Amino acid sequence: MNKILLFYPPGALFQRGEDRCQQNVDDGSAQAMRACNDLGYAAAVLLNKHYEVKLRDYQTEGATMEDLHRDLTEYRPDLIMMSITNTTIFDDLKLINEIKDKYSPIVVLKGALFYAPEQAMLDLLDLSHVDYMIGGEVDFAIGEVADYALRGEGKIEDVLSILYKDENGGFKRTAFHTWGEDLDSRPFPARELMNNALYKRPDTDEPMATIQTARGCPSNCVFCLTPEISGKRVRFRSPENVLAEMTECYERHGIKNFFFKADTFTINPDWVQKMCRLIIDSPLHGKIQFTANSRVRPLSKETLQLMKEAGCFLVAFGFESGSDEILKLIKKGTTVEENLQAAKWCHELKLPFWGFFVIGFPWETREHILKTKKLILKADPDFIEVTIALPFYGTPLYDTCKDNNLLAESVLGSDFFHSSMRGTMHLTIDELMKLRRNILLSFYLRPKYIFKKMGECVTHPGVFINYCKYGIKLVVNLFKS
Structure with missing residues (x-):
């Protein structure tokens, strides 16, 4: 039986x-590692397909x-298959070269970097x-790549969205911008091979599984890769299929906390309502909790x-900016008023929420960023992250930065x-x-905020300890040279 290492x-x-967000967890303010x-x-x-598989998240x-x-x-x-990121690609390739020379496995790299890539970008890499x-x-x-490479079965040119080496050592491309449709037919992740205890809910340290509920996003945000990689039409799993995966996690692996991965969980209110009703009517209700990403449009208080x-113990919003001008330029499709309305609903419902913000878009002035701080x-x-715009x-966004000579390097x-x-x-x-540091410190070091979080932790000392850990990490990261 052929052996495969995924890592x-x-x-x-x-x-x-x-x-779309291959986040540097170590240098962020309050991010936790998500399941592989x-x-x-x-x-x-x-x-x-009856391969022998070993999985390691080293x-x-x-x-x-x-x-x-x-x-x-x-x-x-x-x-072997290794997942790469834009940030680590050069170190990843050095490691792959070493592994190939010493052990001679067939090498598969997986990463958004290779989605319909420009040849000029590939030329920068030692592949x-x-x-x-x-x-x-x-x-x-x-599965199709392994069958072709190890068993000589199938046609490699029919596999979606890959590049494969031809007999001359060059790379050929298969069809991109075509996606698999039946998500319910996909097997659930092989959590029996995953060390589920590694992936923790940040406040309680309990294991938290990631469950992908949909793929694709209809939005046009200039900085985001999702519409390119997963398509602009949202492909949903059925709520019944999602609940079946949750039940397997709970019953087989003892997992009670979930991150519902979707570029916007609330994009289809009818789907969300059916999903939530299924959970409420199931034996899992009251035993599990989940968090999810959401846009502020479409959204209603009733959905929340x-x-x-x-x-739902927390919802995360990509607010991005406090300037309507910038929101229009980045084609977010939302307004500052809608951002505030979503926040108001969460406060009224006592539903904790996370705000994600981005500064450093090409058109931004100090005044734009101060509006975001406001x-x-x-x-x-309840929590925020402020990142610097990254032109993938x-x-x-990459084209705009390139055209305006804003790229210092690759x-x-x-x-x-x-x-x-x-x-x-x-x-x-x-x-x-400096503006990022000022915003984060101004938010997290407010006495009002600190006393509020301390009050929430009176009966949960473990949560308080975790908050302190993330707070120390935040300050250390912000003052690193």
């Missing part, structure tokens, strides 16, 4: 399973390169030791109330906290970083 490499913590669902989906597909385990090499020596996989690159949805590709009744303090979320290849190797940009048309990158 995240040792090193700093990155959300390697994400397509991309590896889990791949493992489930391969197990169904980075989140805190494992070392010695651990990786020990596994390669003892397990001797015929094929000489790579055999296949999966740029799209891994569960619609890895039903989500809370079903077990929005943050007025909306008063393939996004309109976007490869950069992240939300170590930007590849020179700054905006009006502010330097150093000025942006």
